[in-house]
Amino acid sequence: MTDRSSPYNQTDGEARGIAHKLLRDATTAALAVTEADTGAPFVSRIGFGLSPEGVPMTLISDLALHSRALRNDPRAALLIGEAGSRGDPLTHPRLTIRATARFVLRNEVDHHALRAAWLGTHPKATLYVDFADFHFVLFDIVSGHLNAGFAKAYALDQKDLTVR
Amino acid sequence: MTDRSSPYNQTDGEARGIAHKLLRDATTAALAVTEADTGAPFVSRIGFGLSPEGVPMTLISDLALHSRALRNDPRAALLIGEAGSRGDPLTHPRLTIRATARFVLRNEVDHHALRAAWLGTHPKATLYVDFADFHFVLFDIVSGHLNAGFAKAYALDQKDLTVR
Numbered sequence: 643m644t645d646r647s648s649p650y651n652q653t654d655g656e657a658r659g660i661a662h663k664l665l666r667d668a669t670t671a672a673l674a675v676t677e678a679d680t681g682a683p684f685v686s687r688i689g690f691g692l693s694p695e696g697v698p699m700t701l702i703s704d705l706a707l708h709s710r711a712l713r714n715d716p717r718a719a720l721l722i723g724e725a726g727s728r729g730d731p732l733t734h735p736r737l738t739i740r741a742t743a744r745f746v747l748r749n750e751v752d753h754h755a756l757r758a759a760w761l762g763t764h765p766k767a768t769l770y771v772d773f774a775d776f777h778f779v780l781f782d783i784v785s786g787h788l789n790a791g792f793a794k795a796y797a798l799d800q801k802d803l804t805v806r
Numbered sequence: 807m808t809d810r811s812s813p814y815n816q817t818d819g820e821a822r823g824i825a826h827k828l829l830r831d832a833t834t835a836a837l838a839v840t841e842a843d844t845g846a847p848f849v850s851r852i853g854f855g856l857s858p859e860g861v862p863m864t865l866i867s868d869l870a871l872h873s874r875a876l877r878n879d880p881r882a883a884l885l886i887g888e889a890g891s892r893g894d895p896l897t898h899p900r901l902t903i904r905a906t907a908r909f910v911l912r913n914e915v916d917h918h919a920l921r922a923a924w925l926g927t928h929p930k931a932t933l934y935v936d937f938a939d940f941h942f943v944l945f946d947i948v949s950g951h952l953n954a955g956f957a958k959a960y961a962l963d964q965k966d967l968t969v970r
Contacts, residue, residue, distance in 0.1 A: 649869040670889045670896070672836035674849035682881040683847050685838035686953070687889065687900050705813040707951065717846040724889060725834045725851065732834070736851050770956075787871065789850070792934075 649795045653788075657796040661788050662805050664737045665692060668722040669763060673700070675711035675718055684711060690722060691763045694755050696805035698739060698781040701760055701767060705775055716743040718781060735790045739803065741781035753778065813959050821960040825952050826969050828901045829856060832886040833927060837864070839875035839882055848875060854886060855927045858919050860969035862903060862945040865924055865931060869939055880907040882945060899954045903967065905945035917942065 651657070671690035674683055686708050688700045698720065702709050712718060723736030746752055756778045760767060770776055786798035815821070835854035838847055850872050852864045862884065866873050876882060887900030910916055920942045925932060934940055950962035 649867075672838075672849050672885050674836075674838035674847035674883070676840070676847055680881075682904060683838035683840050683883045684902065684904070684951075685836050685849055685883040685885040686902055686951070687885060687887075687896065689896060703813075717844075719838070719847045719849040721836050721849040721851060723851075732851065732853060738848065738850055740846060740848070787848075787850070 649793075650797055651794060653796045653798055653802060657788055657790065657798070658802050660735050660790050661737050661786060661796075661798060661803060664723045664735060665696075665698065665803070665805050670722075670724075671698075671700070672721040673708055673718060674720070675708050676715045677707070677711050678714035684708065689760075689764050689767065690720065691760055692805060693752075693780060694759050698741065698783065699756060699760070700779050700781070701764070701771060701776055702779060703770075703773070703775045704777065709777070709779075712743040712779065713745070717741075718743050720781060733791045735788070737789075738787040739781065740784040740786065742784060744780045744782060746778040746780060748777070756780075813957075814961050815958060817960045817962055817966060821952055821954065821962070822966050824899050824954050825901050825950060825960075825962060825967060828887045828899060828952075829860075829862065829967070829969050834886075834888075835862075835864070836885040837872055837882060838884070839872050840879045841871070841875050842878035848872065853924075853928050853931065854884065855924055856969060857916075857944060858923050862905065862947065863920060863924070864943050864945070865928070865935060865940055866943060867934075867937070867939045868941065873941070873943075876907040876943065877909070881905075882907050884945060897955045899952070901953075902951040903945065904948040904950065906948060908944045908946060910942040910944060912941070920944075 668690045673688045674685045677684045720739045788796040832854045837852045838849045841848045884903045952960040
């Protein structure tokens, strides 16, 4: 029986394994940020990948609303794990990461390695990766929330979400 | 040529048509809210549908983080439009709605009609729609942001997003 008074299950190796697989497999995410002028939440789709060190990352344009929001307030949340096309989409595992965004300058040492990693998983980004308004952003994980299906919620800490 | 100094195109009938189709077809969404204790953004997957009057709606549990966040601060953003499985997922149309959440009490006149509409598009919700901790939430639209593919962004107002 599930105790419906507490929404959380004990985080175990199985939950961590599901979270790591979602982090490794995802190529897109929904990014939530706080809009600078209103303080209200905003959400958009971004490309998603992992840096060579296993840190969640994206490649975004300075022209996009989410970039301006993150430069003003680096607190972010990312939802990964597609809904899938069969059955109840709310039974498909998905992971929310709470994170702090860190923009990577084009002349930083890391840029070249991030660029190579990104193009390995996002080959179509070749078209715009070198545009002057595009930057890599690393998301330093604060904590996470895994929903592995109905009544299967887990709270995860930074360590639980360390892929390597 | 696209003017890369302005990220927006002129909103026209085609853009509104894409937005309306996304609103009508979506059965899930990514919901962004502000967490009460930290003020940071949070994002999670929810079921999504339209009320008989065409207002975006969901069915969520009081046990979920997003419900507690919305009861504290009703400002929300919703991302609709799945990434799709072919090609660059960032070329698939998706719509962000800025909205204000309004919880519907079980004894309100609207509840019965919302329940019938929801079960028409979310038949698996029969399993939990009548649990005491589940409530319908209507999202009154403030404005929208349509991304219909690379360099095809549109700002939409409340009227642009009125489905009927």
